[in-house]
Amino acid sequence: MKLLSPARRRDAVAMLMRKHKVSERRACRLVGQHRSSNRYRPSPSDFEEKLVVRMTELADEHPKWGYRMICGLLVAEGWPVNKKRIERLWRREGLQVPPMKAKTSGQKALGEDANSIWRLPPEHRNHIWSYDFIKRRTSDGRPIRVLNVVDEFTRVALGSHVARSIGAKSVQSHLAKLFERHGKPVLIRADNGREFIADTLLDWLGEQGVRGVFIAKASPWQNGYTERFNGTMERELFGHEIYHSVLEVQHVIDEWLIKYNTVRPHRSLAGQTPAAYAKMLTDASCP
16 A cells, blocks of 8 residues: 555554564665654644644633634634644544433433424414524533524524523423414424423413424434524524624524525525515415
8 A cells, every 4th residue: 555645654664663573674664764754753833832732721621612613712812723724633632522421311202203394294374383402502611502493384483592591481481472473383393302392381382272293203304494494593603603692692693583584595485585485475365
């Protein structure tokens, strides 16, 4: 096998010396490496040394963050770096994000395939809403959650609620505001998150004349409208930005929702915006 760089040849020489107990002279001859090249070790620049020190400090401050988030902090501090460079240094220093532990809540899944978007599609405005969470962190490492609600037929983003934690009561409060503003759906689709299957929330929805339906467990594609919306939000708002507070995130999302509903063309609506499509439906239903 042809080794393309002196660094890779040095690795091969070291392996031969370690595993096969050959001399450096013989190992260099076998891999085609000059002994002087093999002994050369590039010294990092002062800039890179300082960069590594700061990168490591940030990694210690934010142990759950990967190199992309740390790169964002470095750029915000004024370091002239990009993700590829930080990734290279991150790997060189052996930094990594601790793996997440699997949750074993023991909760019973209520969902089934019959409630997927293909087997139970929306037929008109306010027929089916769907909701789901986005989970992120602010610059201090503290978690935030974003609850997004979408009308599946019109694709209108009905509203987003941002908080450090959101339980069933907060979900209920957010939905109550949306019901007043947009009317009530017939059904509301969700995954098997504990907030969504809580008895208190389901009882309240029943009192409102709204039925909760749940997709099969571990099948997010069955809730495709909200999943797609969440992906768009994450890509456009959270891909390269660092936020410092819940209020900042809520403000940015509120501004973005206006643009999403009234400016951003939607491919599944033949290039119309969700708001324009919803208005067209309203106008068509009026005598």
